[in-house]
Amino acid sequence: MSRFCYVNGRYLPHANGMVHIEDRGYQLADGIYEVVPIYHGKLVDMEQHLDRLAYSLGELRIAPPMERNALRLVMRELIARNGVTNGLIYLQVTRGVAPREHKFPKKTKSSLVMTTKKTKPVAPELLEKGAAIITQRDLRWLRRDIKSIGLLPNVLAKQAASEQGAFEAWLVDDAGYITEGSSTNAWIVKAGPDGKARELITRPLGHDILGGITRRGVVDLAKEQGLNLVQRPFSLEEALSAAEAFQTSSSAFVLPVTSIDGKAIGDGKPGPMTMRLREIYCRYAEQGE
Missing domain, CATH: 3.20.10.10 (D-amino Acid Aminotransferase, subunit A, domain 2)
Structure with missing residues (x-):
């Protein structure tokens, strides 16, 4: 089964998932992430994880990449495409792509990347x-x-x-x-x-x-x-x-x-x-x- 990722509005084969070289996450670590467990096919504490994601974005003044309902839909679609029953879904949001400069760019669009990972039970x-x-x-x-x-x-x-x-x-x-x-x-x-x-x-x-x-x-x-x-x-x-x-x-x-x-x-x-x-x-x- 092929493995898929989600990058800024597109579901892509995992090997083809890429971001721009001037993404501020890549150059300045200007971003946040979340990891949500998938246990027996269910997302564990999804709302609490999304609350924390919103908190981290707010503290760094990064705009949410999409509404929460849309985020939930993308997460579930990616999990379904990858057939994950037990594992993790990783979400990363950065301030986006802009010429490299330490201060916040005046105009930029947040970047959103998601991947999933299948995991084995604890040994x-x-x-x-x-x-x-x-x-x-x-x-x-x-x-x-x-x-x-x-x-x-x-x-x-x-x-x-x-x-x-x-x-x-x-x-x-x-x-x-x-x-x-x-x-x-x-x-x-x-x-x-x-x-x-x-x-x-x-x-x-x-x-x-x-x-x-x-x-x-x-x-x-x-x-x-x-x-x-x-x-x-x-x-x-x-x-x-x-x-x-x-x-x-x-x-x-x-x-x-x-x-x-x-x-x-x-x-x-x-x-x-x-x-x-x-x-x-x-x-x-x-x-x-």
Whole structure:
């Protein structure tokens, strides 16, 4: 089956999808993106992803490329043409094509590109053993709440993880606190003040992290389940002493983390709260649109 993409109003064979050399996304990273999961043929949290896309566009003062209803239609058509049941759809919007200059061009039309990707389920051994991660200094800009296509610091962190045989890199700010992963949100589980009740901890929203849509879903589900959820910064030292750790993302949902920088978390196995949340989230994802 041929693979198709969508580029500025046209469905094209994937190999023929191209943008102009002076597209500001290519030359200046002047654009944003979204990645929406496709699970059992349904789009997971599509409206929340489109809300975030609109937010990122607004923060960078980039005009929406089309109305939301039209965007939904294009997304579904591209998924159908590519026969994707489980995977991801990638949307990228840039300020458009203009002679290279740092300031905003006076007149330009936003560029819209979409692609899809089929994915396999998370490897069973990864769920059984959990992911190994490393830490890296957080080198990113100060508006991480905008889902910008300027991802070079994330690329370097992910490459460092790959070269050290790890699944992901968690980023550490100058104060020693975990911000998030190179493409994930970070979570830990600790014993509460009474030494028994467990606290589910993740960094609060703000300019220093991306508001992950899967993160948001897990927050809502944790509240529904009556779990002791605390949104606050946590340090690398605190993470290393946690009973459990995991990360959330659109690609892997809830994924257990069992070692950080070569040190086992808890008993070195995926924890019960982590796996409970993964099960609950997967059931939730099946209700997508």
